Amino acid sequence: MKISDAEKQALYKVIYSRRDVRKDFLADEIPNDVLARILQAGHHAPSVGFMQPWDFILVTQEQTKRVIKQGYEQARLESAQQFAQDKRSDYESFKLEGILEAPLGICVTCDRNRNGPVVIGRTIKPEMDLYSTVCAIQNMWLAARAENIGLGWVSIIHDDVLREALDIPEHLDIVAYLCLGYVSQFETKPELESLGWLPREDINQLIHKEKWRPKS
Structure with a gap:
């Protein structure tokens, strides 16, 4: 099946306009058919080995979100101490999650034992199942953007908080907690780039021919 020029341009538009959304969420619920498309994309x-190691836990209850939010706040304070003083105040001023504002949370897990201990493609690099789960998250991120839905990844939280709040068995690895919802606007640039936290790297300094070479 050949991709048309219009479809190709639409794909690149989605890729370049994808954002890690942490604010501007609306209260509107995501329709079931739209959510189904996003999950199917994931x-x-x-x-690796077509093991499909992911599970998706949908979170809508306010009480559960508040427990997760509290866990985030504790981890945020802990994380702030790891930054140098000149960066700490900036870090503390950033809004880095939308746990309560987003109408939907999705916790994505990885079952590393799914389909047995020996998996094609994981025999040398056992972490490939985790990378596969991240691929599923990226698919969801792009699908959400195509649906004009914001998605943000909350990584500043300890796994044990999510495990207890969502009854996640010990044999599952927790890969991500995502916040999803319609938003009032999408930023034109990644927020941390706009705020001057870090610039976008020059891709020409990241491409190596034949062998790796240090950046000039």
């Missing part, structure tokens, strides 16, 4: 990600 489920159609490439996976």
Whole structure:
């Protein structure tokens, strides 16, 4: 099946306009058919040995979100101490999650034992199942953007908080907690780039021919 020029341009538009959304969420619920498309996009990600190690836990209850939010706040304070003083105040001023504002949370896990201990493609690099799960998340991120839905990845939280709040068994690895919802606007640039936290790297300094060479 050949991709048309219009479809190709639409794909690149989605890629370049994808954002890690942490604010401007609206209260509107995501329709079931739209959510199903986003989850199916995740489920159609490439996976090592076709093991499909992911599960998706949908979170809508306010009480559960408040427990997760409290865990985030504790981790945020802990994380702030790791930054140098000149960066700490900037870090503390950033809004880095939308746990309560987003109408939907999705916790993505990885079952590293799914389909047995020996998996094609994971025999030498056992972490490939985790990378596969991240591919599923990226598919969901792009699908959400195509649906004009914001998605943000909350990584500043300890796994044990999510494990207890969501009854996640010990044998599952927790890969991500995501916040999803319609938003009032999408930023034109990644927020941390706009705020001057870090610039976008020059891709010409990241491409190496034949062998790796240090950046000039």
